[in-house]
Amino acid sequence: MKIFSQELGVAATNTYLFFEEDLGKAVVFDAPEGAFDFVQQVREEPPFELEALYLTHGHYDHILDAWKFAEAGVPVYGHRDDQALFEEEAVQKPFLFGDMDLRSVKIDHWLAVGEPLEILGHSVDVRHVCGHCPGNVLFHFAELKLAIVGDAIFSGSVGRVDLPGGDWAVLENSIRTQIYTLPDETQLLSGHGPVTSVQKEKATNPFVSG
Numbered sequence: 001m002k003i004f005s006q007e008l009g010v011a012a013t014n015t016y017l018f019f020e021e022d023l024g025k026a027v028v029f030d031a032p033e034g035a036f037d038f039v040q041q042v043r044e045e046p047p048f049e050l051e052a053l054y055l056t057h058g059h060y061d062h063i064l065d066a067w068k069f070a071e072a073g074v075p076v077y078g079h080r081d082d083q084a085l086f087e088e089e090a091v092q093k094p095f096l097f098g099d100m101d102l103r104s105v106k107i108d109h110w111l112a113v114g115e116p117l118e119i120l121g122h123s124v125d126v127r128h129v130c131g132h133c134p135g136n137v138l139f140h141f142a143e144l145k146l147a148i149v150g151d152a153i154f155s156g157s158v159g160r161v162d163l164p165g166g167d168w169a170v171l172e173n174s175i176r177t178q179i180y181t182l183p184d185e186t187q188l189l190s191g192h193g194p195v196t197s198v199q200k201e202k203a204t205n206p207f208v209s210g
């Protein structure tokens with residue numbers, strides 16, 4: 001698996017492109033502003049089929065480009081607890097600034113937590129990590145020893161809980177039960193900032209100790 005990542009948009013949000021050469025297929029996790037163009041650039045060499053867009057949650061800085069993927073026929077996945085954030089653009093209008101062009105995106109497939117999901121030939125465990133917002137999920141690729149975690153946890157920090165639907169007690173519990181229970185060596189690919197690991201956060205995260 002080849003993994004490309006890029007920080008994009010006003011909130012420096014990470015987009016991740018997973019490309020499985022043997023299959024000639026790729027998927028994208030999160031769609032900040034500029035993600036669609038980023039994927040097109042990577043796609044020039046080598047070419048691949050874009051199979052899906054997975055959204056870790058519905059905050060605007062993770063979905064600004066999602067409508068472009070949907071318009072290009074790429075199936076979009078998300079968790080139902082963020083349905084209003086994904087599908088009703090008015091909900092997040094008060095939080096936008098500058099010339100942000102937020103358009104609602106219709107989710108084609110609601111992610112089922114606990115049901116096995118296959119992505120690019122890898123079995124993936126989808127976990128619900130709410131607290132930052134109602135519908136944040138993580139995607140755990142056990143064989144690859146990594147997880148895409150959205151805004152639940154960052155290197156040395158945790159997701160903010162002051163936006164609608166945020167709740168600190170819920171987030172802390174989610175981190176302990178859904179993230180700190182992953183194998184220690186699991187690399188955590190967050191929505192913002194550098195890659196970290198379960199082991200490192202358990203040992204040094206100042207907000208939730210392991």
Ligand SMILES: [Zn+2]
Pocket residue numbers: 057059132133151
């Ligand atoms: Zn967020």
